[in-house]
Amino acid sequence: MIEEPGRVVAIEREAVWIEALDEAACPGCTASVGCGRWSFDWLETPRRRRRIRALSVMPLRVGDAVVVGIREDFLLRSTLAIYLLPLLGLFVCTIAIQQLGFGESLMIPAGFLGFVSVWAMVRRISRRQMNDPTLQPVVLRALPGASEGQVRQAAF
Template identity: 35%
Template sequence: MRKADGVLEERGRIVAIESDAIWVVTYKRDACNGCAAKPGCGTGLLGEFFSSSARLRVALNGFRADRIALNDTAVIGIAGNALTSSALLVYLVPLVCLMLLALVGDVLFAEVGAVFGALAGLIGGALSVRWYSRRQRSNPVFTPVLLRIEPGGDHS
């Protein structure tokens, strides 16, 4: 992912073309690929296990569908501040809920209450993030935008 003018860019291969949108497959790249500690690192191993591709529907935004071909490279982008605020939300809300309910559980029911409170907080925080993200699904700030098409091209 590259950053240009406050917009984070990602390249992907066009796998389907509609009259008003394209479907793009982007592949998750792991920053651990160049790290010397990768073989003994839990983060690197988890990254490989969960590594996957994402298939996104991206509106054409004025691009003409007849000038786009399958397997072209689409450069899509999203505002950097949208990604930053989303990442903070996804990581902090469950963590804060976990901590708060663990403290409440500890005060009310000692150690057992802290354990169950932490679990309830984590699950509740994750569910609230999911609820919020579903409500924001149609928000244009969080929707990827087609920036340009690179015919043929490198898909890495």
């Protein structure tokens, strides 16, 4: 499980909304200057907040510190589907048009069409899976009485 600490900001039936701090993935990293994540952090506000919906069976209240987890295999499969499959669609369509003997004037639109069509397919599938409880983030544990700085340290 990949874990992220946060604070409960709203409660729904069988789920909670968590506000997580958007900080670097590895807070103790000494190579932050050479990291791609760090390169873009300076463009944003230093403590931008994001909210995620997480399933929870625990009795939580607004303001509680929690640790949220998401399955690693799901995150890996999703990342590959979002980034790799559209590129494969681009290459397959471009190579197919080239093998059929068409010129570059048709290869470029065919590649773009392959990219967009596979991207749309991935998006449609992900929207269908959006409400699948096995693919949702879950509250792993509550951190009783923790301040925001302590939440970050206790999670890692």
